[in-house]
Amino acid sequence: MHIYEVLKRPVLTEKTNYLADELHRYTFEVDRRATKQLVQRAVEEIFKVQVQRVNIMRVHGKTRRFGRLIGKTPEWKKAIVTLSPGDSISFFEGV
Numbered sequence: 001m002h003i004y005e006v007l008k009r010p011v012l013t014e015k016t017n018y019l020a021d022e023l024h025r026y027t028f029e030v031d032r033r034a035t036k037q038l039v040q041r042a043v044e045e046i047f048k049v050q051v052q053r054v055n056i057m058r059v060h061g062k063t064r065r066f067g068r069l070i071g072k073t074p075e076w077k078k079a080i081v082t083l084s085p086g087d088s089i090s091f092f093e094g095v
Contacts, residue, residue: 006034006042010091011078024083030056032077039079047089053082 010016011027019025030039036054043051061075083089 001031001033001038003038003042003045006031006038007046019080020089024085024088026081026083026089028079028081030077030079032058032075034077034079036079039081043081047091049087049089050084051081052084055080055082 008029008031011029016027019027026043028039028043034042034056036056039054039056040051043049043054056077056079059076059078061073063070063072065071
């Protein structure tokens with residue numbers, strides 16, 4: 001898998017903004033086949049930072065109603081990346 005296929009998008013919520021500002025932890029939606037090593041390599045090469053730790057979790061899809069129809073949102077994978085002190089990703093700054 002190519003490194004640009006590993007990271008899909010950043011997850012931007014109030015909680016992830018707090019984690020990024022205070023604890024240098026950045027959250028991304030990643031490909032469902034991605035491993036911790038792939039995520040670490042992708043973040044280090046794309047953003048030119050030093051990664052200390054990667055935590056990955058699966059987010060299960062939820063059942064939703066669309067009028068009379070019952071559907072399900074897709075499952076996805078989330079990675080929380082902890083950077084070394086002094087490193088930051090400018091994409092998240094000022095959000």
